[in-house]
Amino acid sequence: MAGFTDHPFRLMCRRFGADYAVSEMISAKAMTFGDRKTAELSALPQGDSPCALQIFGHEPESMAQAAAMLASGGFDGCSYAEKPAAIDINMGCPVKKIVTSGDGSALMKDADLCRRIVSAVCEATEPYGVPVTVKIRAGWDERHKNAAEIARACAAGGASAVTVHARTKEQMYAPGIDLDAVKSVRQALPDSVAVVGNGDVSCYEDAVRMLEYTECDGIMIGRAALGDPWVFDEIKAAFEGRDFVAPDTAFRVGAARRFVADIAGVYGEEAGVRMSRGRAAHFIKGIRGAAEVRSRLNSARTLEEFDAALDMLL
Ligand SMILES: Cc1cc2nc3c(=O)[nH]c(=O)nc-3n(C[C@H](O)[C@H](O)[C@H](O)COP(=O)(O)O)c2cc1C
Structure with a gap:
């Protein structure tokens, strides 16, 4: 895609x-x-x-x-x-x-x-x-x-x-x-x-x-x-026929965090954070408080700010 x-x-x-x-x-x-x-x-x-x-x-x-x-x-x-x-x-x-x-x-x-x-x-x-x-x-x-x-x-x-x-x-x-x-x-x-x-x-x-x-x-x-x-x-x-445990909030947030870090590793921190805003938002859809976190993600400029916004969900 x-x-x-x-x-x-x-x-x-x-x-x-x-x-x-x-x-x-x-x-x-x-x-x-x-x-x-x-x-x-x-x-x-x-x-x-x-x-x-x-x-x-x-x-x-x-x-x-x-x-x-x-x-x-x-x-x-x-x-x-x-x-x-x-x-x-x-x-x-x-x-x-x-x-x-x-x-x-x-x-x-x-x-x-x-x-x-x-x-x-x-x-x-x-x-x-x-x-x-x-x-x-x-x-x-x-x-x-x-x-x-x-x-x-x-x-x-x-x-x-x-x-x-x-x-x-x-x-x-x-x-x-x-x-x-x-x-x-x-x-x-x-x-x-x-x-x-x-x-x-x-x-x-x-x-x-x-x-x-x-x-x-x-x-x-x-x-x-x-x-x-x-x-x-x-x-x-x-x-x-295996059990699958649906990911909880901590897992979703952890996956979003790792994904953003991976993107930043490839494209650099500033571009990586910018590119990740909308994409990380997909991971947290439906979690209580996601709307506010999404708006914080949208203004995050560093990985630290990104992580801090995601922390609000935990
Ligand atoms: C944002 C976006 C970008 C897409 N880009 C491509 C693409 O580059 N090449 C392609 O073959 N299909 C592309 N598609 C179509 C998807 O590969 C897929 O055929 C379509 O979304 C239906 O499958 P789904 O219901 O599993 O999403 C794109 C779809 C979306 C939503």
């Missing part, structure tokens, strides 16, 4: 049971221009594996060029301690600025372009042994639910997995999901191409419903992890 799933966040999710992660989306075009800030989004520190790097764009050539750079690590500012697990292609972003450029979910209007992009990216990453995966939506809008067609095109281009966010572009992030979209993709593809179901999974029951109804091979969790990164362990524990 852009603005959230940087490597400190991914490492935290892994500590809480996530098996696989995907980077924030990275502009293919900006990569090819050698943009340093863009390259930073691809950092893969020790332990951040398996992690796919997601690219967005719409030109097969620049997508392929960016994918080769990311798969090989051959670019200025590359900081890999781990090899990318895959190059993931974004065909689902609904944000206006992205779709008006022809990127993200706008690609779903042109199945042949999707195939050509995936094929070009596969060819570019093949020498480095890095597979290519794709993230799509149910379709553009209610009248154009073509996830199965797009998934087939991506598979024809060489994609080894397809994640389906079970909403159309027009629906953005609400209302509820359409599990039939995921099911149609699973039915359209050979078993050799994995299908991952995504959308509104935040507990064991949601996960079971997604897996059983659609027969998909795995589940991707987005927003539920923002405030409850332990959602992964909670769901896995239920599948494995």
Whole structure:
């Protein structure tokens, strides 16, 4: 998730049971221009594996060029301690600025372009042994639910997995999901191409419903992890018949504290605290007194002030 799933966040999710992660989306075009800030989004520190790097764009050539750079690590500012697990292609972003450029979910209007992009990216990453995966939506809008067609095109281009966010572009992030979209993709593809179901999974029951109804091979969790990164362990524990103890206030505050310290360790104290304000607020949502603490977090400038605000909850 852009603005959230940087490597400190991914490492935290892994500590809480996530098996696989995907980077924030990275502009293919900006990569090819050698943009340093863009390259930073691809950092893969020790332990951040398996992690796919997601690219967005719409030109097969620049997508392929960016994918080769990311798969090989051959670019200025590359900081890999781990090899990318895959190059993931974004065909689902609904944000206006992205779709008006022809990127993200706008690609779903042109199945042949999707195939050509995936094929070009596969060819570019093949020498480095890095597979290519794709993230799509149910379709553009209610009248154009073509996830199965797009998934087939991506598979024809060489994609080894397809994640389906079970909403159309027009629906953005609400209302509820359409599990039939995921099911149609699973039915359209050979078993050799994995299908991952995504959308509104935040507990064991949601996960079971997604897996059983659609027969998909795995589940991707987005927003539920923002405030409850332990959602992964909670769901896995239920599948494995293990007890899961819901985190109490002290645990939540401790997790927020560690997360902010990790972010500050990467980006420096001032920037880290600034970047963490909204993100730490997710961890304490629902705790008595959280509203006041949130406003204190918003004016905190140092880690000490941040910690002092969080202490108010204990
Ligand atoms: C703030 C935000 C940023 C997102 N950024 C990305 C992104 O960069 N790439 C992507 O494939 N999906 C992105 N998504 C979509 C999520 O990955 C996911 O498909 C969607 O939120 C539905 O899943 P969920 O209900 O588990 O959150 C983003 C979603 C949100 C809310």
